[in-house]
Amino acid sequence: MELGAALHRYGAMAPRVEQAMELVAARFALVGQFFATPTSIFAAFGEPGRQSVGLMRVEPGNLDLDKRCALDELLGDTLHGRVTPEAGLARLAELERAPKRWGPAMTTVCYGLSSAAAARFLGGSWREMGAALLVGWMAGLLVLAAARSRWLRGVFEPLAATLASALALVLAWRFGPLSTFTVTVSGLIVFLPGMMMTTAMSELALRHLAAGTARFMGAVLTLLALTLGVVIGRQVERVLPAIPEFDAALAPAPPEWSLALALVVAPLAIAVLMQARPRDLGWILAAGVIAFLGARSGGQMFGADVGAFTGAFAVGAASNLFGRALHRPSVVTMVPGLLVLVPGSLGFRGLLALLERDTVSGVDAAFSMVMIAISLAAGLLLANVAITPRRLDAAG
DSSP, rough: HHHHHHHHTTOOOOHHHHHHHHHHHHHHHHOEEEEEEESSEEESSTTSSSOOOOEOOOOOOOOOOHHHHHHHHHHHHTTTTSOOHHHHHHHHHHHSSSSOSOHHHHHHHHHHHHHHHHHTTTTOHHHHHHHHHHHHHHHHHHHHHHTHHHHHHHHHHHHHHHHHHEEEEEEEHHHSSOOOOHHHHHTTTGGHHHHHHHHHHHHTTTTHHHHHHHHHHHHHHHHHHHHHHHHHHHHGGGGGOOOOOOGGGOOOOOTTTTHHHHHHHHHHHHHHHHTOOGGHHHHHHHHHHHHHHHHHHHHHHHHHHHHHHHHHHHHHHHHHHHHHHSSSSTTHHHHHTTTTTTTTTHHHHHHHHHHTTTHHHHHHHHHHHHHHHHHHHHHHHHHHHHHHOOOGGGGG
């Protein structure tokens, strides 16, 4: 039960949690059935009709690649008989107490860098990239404050979106003209639930309907909270002097090499935010490049939806090879690579359009978001067929 809760806390999918618990139960000759959702874990030990049932209430966790690797190593040691249950519990407690791999200063810097890179991916100029850098740093400082305050964690998404939207308008007034939408979305890019949406689609595809549905609704609620915050933050425009009008046709185009720079910065910044181990940074960078090139080539030939599929297939297959060759969880490279492709900004744009009563554009953007999430999930599933992922019982 403690192992399942730890895997859940550090970002494992529900089917992965259940599989790990089943393997460990079998290792210790326990008959057990397990059911994991984003908010709870159920376990029934014993033969049907004479079962002892347990429930553990859990909260959705954030992916921590360093601790996921440590859990993978512990699981391998357990399944191969190198760890007793008592020693395993001691290692779990030690892992929980261990500090994060990257400190607050580095993670705050990387919030800004990931936002600046996202602005370039969204077609922003140097002005948008610079403004997104400042908004990302503000969001990173807010994350540090939320870690110390339960009240702040409860209102984090709408508050972060409110401050990001207001700051984007202030920067547009002071340094404009610039696209406040690009700056706002880029500043919030790490908090957009595109990865959650893709994970939900994967769980639904694996017939884990309870976890997939719950995660999907969690992603929708996060999008709604962020959209509400942006709408509130936009009210600062009423008290500002005239903001220079932005015209995309007149905006200076950034040089082509800046896209390559963003493609290097984004995966590395995301890796730090996900607490990846330093030895994995090069592999994560390679995964980001593979995902981007796969999606770009597929999109140019067949359209955006197929581009998402080809990008997900490429990074999924490469991550499975990484896991099998280096005996590490494939999620180490897969998730940072996928974050270059996830469709959270489309859903954000759609909700804003709906709030502005532009129904056609809003519905179109929301539908595109769902289709891209489905394409990503399908690409990952096909990658698992083409190159079988490393088995959990082969860990270690």
